[in-house]
Amino acid sequence: MERLREVLGLIDRAHLPRPGSxxxxxxxxxxxxxxxxxxxxxxxxxNFSLAGDVSRAGAANADVIALCHLASGGWFGGIDxxxxxxxxxxxxxxxxxLGPNRITxxxxxxxxxxxxxxxSVALEARLSPRAEPMLIWNDAPVGSGNLNWLIVPDLDASGxxxxxxxxxxxxxxxxxxxxxxxxxxxxxxxxxxxxxxxxPRQIHDAPALTVVFGRTASRxxxxxxxQTMAIWNNAELVKLxxxxxxxxxxxGCYAGDIPRLPGAARLIDQGRVLNVPAHYYVSARDxxxxxxIEYRIESALQIAVPTDFGFGLVDLNETFGSTRIRGEIGxxxxxxxxxxxxxxxx
Amino acid sequence: MRxxxxxxxxxxxxxxxxxxxxxxxxxxxxxxxxxLDGMSIFIEVGxxxxxxxCSADRIVFGPAAGAPDVSIRTKSTTILALIDGxxxxxDCITAGQLDLRAAVxxxxxxxRASVAFAEGAIRSRKMRALLAxxxxxxxxxxxxxxx
Numbered sequence: 001m002e003r004l005r006e007v008l009g010l011i012d013r014a015h016l017p018r019p020g021s022x023x024x025x026x027x028x029x030x031x032x033x034x035x036x037x038x039x040x041x042x043x044x045x046x047n048f049s050l051a052g053d054v055s056r057a058g059a060a061n062a063d064v065i066a067l068c069h070l071a072s073g074g075w076f077g078g079i080d081x082x083x084x085x086x087x088x089x090x091x092x093x094x095x096x097x098l099g100p101n102r103i104t105x106x107x108x109x110x111x112x113x114x115x116x117x118x119x120s121v122a123l124e125a126r127l128s129p130r131a132e133p134m135l136i137w138n139d140a141p142v143g144s145g146n147l148n149w150l151i152v153p154d155l156d157a158s159g160x161x162x163x164x165x166x167x168x169x170x171x172x173x174x175x176x177x178x179x180x181x182x183x184x185x186x187x188x189x190x191x192x193x194x195x196x197x198x199x200p201r202q203i204h205d206a207p208a209l210t211v212v213f214g215r216t217a218s219r220x221x222x223x224x225x226x227q228t229m230a231i232w233n234n235a236e237l238v239k240l241x242x243x244x245x246x247x248x249x250x251x252g253c254y255a256g257d258i259p260r261l262p263g264a265a266r267l268i269d270q271g272r273v274l275n276v277p278a279h280y281y282v283s284a285r286d287x288x289x290x291x292x293i294e295y296r297i298e299s300a301l302q303i304a305v306p307t308d309f310g311f312g313l314v315d316l317n318e319t320f321g322s323t324r325i326r327g328e329i330g331x332x333x334x335x336x337x338x339x340x341x342x343x344x345x346x
Numbered sequence: 347m348r349x350x351x352x353x354x355x356x357x358x359x360x361x362x363x364x365x366x367x368x369x370x371x372x373x374x375x376x377x378x379x380x381x382l383d384g385m386s387i388f389i390e391v392g393x394x395x396x397x398x399x400c401s402a403d404r405i406v407f408g409p410a411a412g413a414p415d416v417s418i419r420t421k422s423t424t425i426l427a428l429i430d431g432x433x434x435x436x437d438c439i440t441a442g443q444l445d446l447r448a449a450v451x452x453x454x455x456x457x458r459a460s461v462a463f464a465e466g467a468i469r470s471r472k473m474r475a476l477l478a479x480x481x482x483x484x485x486x487x488x489x490x491x492x493x
């Protein structure tokens with residue numbers, strides 16, 4: 001794990017398209033982080049993304065997303081958009097700087113400074129990996145394009161969030177990071193469900209389990225393309241369920257209010273958001289190993305992404321909630337309830 | 347009497363928005379213009395009143411001969427609430443915050459035109475900068491003392 005910490009800053013570098021690449025206009029890349037502090041009713045999402053031909057001014061966007069959900073006050077934050085030539089993005093190590101926003105990796109940890117232009121949300125955090133990363137660099141097909149994925153499933157996050165004029169410190173709480181890059185077109189016939197959960201830190205006798213689930217499918221979920229459930233015990237990846245070993249299903253429709261970003265999406269798709277489930281279930285089976293996830297959505301927000309061709313929107317539904325995880329992995333019995341985050345895209 | 351926004355702000359902002367739409371999201375602009383083809387539209391936002399008309403895939407500001415085909419009356423705060431997704435068009439109409447008058451047979455065109463405008467606007471970063479300046483102007487006008 002120590003060696004991995006030393007090289008993660010290199011592994012997690014940006015993968016900008018080569019000059020002259022024929023696919024450069026469909027280029028996408030993002031760094032995504034979640035911080036969960038259930039003790040203080042605080043869930044955080046921050047994300048840096050590039051989309052388009054980053055080699056030409058005016059041909060690509062760099063977006064800074066900072067969102068948080070307070071159990072006591074609902075959702076805060078938003079999206080700041082810049083021209084993609086504005087940020088400094090290193091390709092030999094992890095270093096991203098864009099205005100007041102910065103992501104680096106040094107001394108075995110991610111260091112993040114994040115501040116929206118309107119100063120509605122600001123974040124300072126140190127995120128120290130606790131589990132080995134998983135790199136899925138196989139150009140997995142999404143529509144006519146492809147996607148790659150680096151997962152850092154479990155991190156200790158310490159820092160503070162400033163929201164609604166109040167500063168909220170957090171100390172050694174659960175965090176998750178992933179980094180995706182590739183070339184694809186929003187609006188093609190693909191979607192995904194993705195989520196993670198880590199056993200609560202305070203259960204010292206229980207295994208420190210982290211589960212990351214992901215699957216790609218057609219937008220209406222009639223066809224499932226790929227699916228994976230990865231399980232870490234402490235730092236070590238101990239089990240990988242794939243394809244037919246995994247089943248997932250939605251149940252019901254989340255009844256709570258679902259804000260949309262940008263708000264103008266409501267002028268395009270009027271009415272309530274109806275494609276967030278109330279519950280989500282994942283089951284994995286492989287000989288004696290099994291794991292069941294029962295996830296109950298407690299808050300949701302929709303990021304509407306304009307399609308890359310024609311008109312219309314793609315929905316990125318971000319959710320937080322409570323999950324129960326039960327099973328047996330390598331003879332180790334598992335049963336815990338924890339805070340979790342799932343995203344439903346389509 | 348308190349002005350809703352500084353004189354000419356809404357018309358100037360809408361004209362800039364349409365220029366941005368035409369350059370950055372041409373398909374949205376032409377769909378919008380096609381839906382409103384042949385119509386003249388009267389707009390009143392707070393104290394500001396202006397007209398525009400659509401023909402030959404172009405939207406032109408200025409008075410039209412005869413009574414307008416469509417009349418829209420609202421406030422800048424309602425426009426911002428709609429853009430921010432805090433409310434919906436039907437909610438605004440039923441709450442009396444948005445007064446829309448037109449023949450029934452052109453209402454679908456108006457609905458499709460507003461969707462086309464939003465489709466283009468959401469794809470344009472320049473539009474976000476314009477929105478920020480409109481928001482500032484509206485906030486400054488809001489802070490003016492009332493008579």
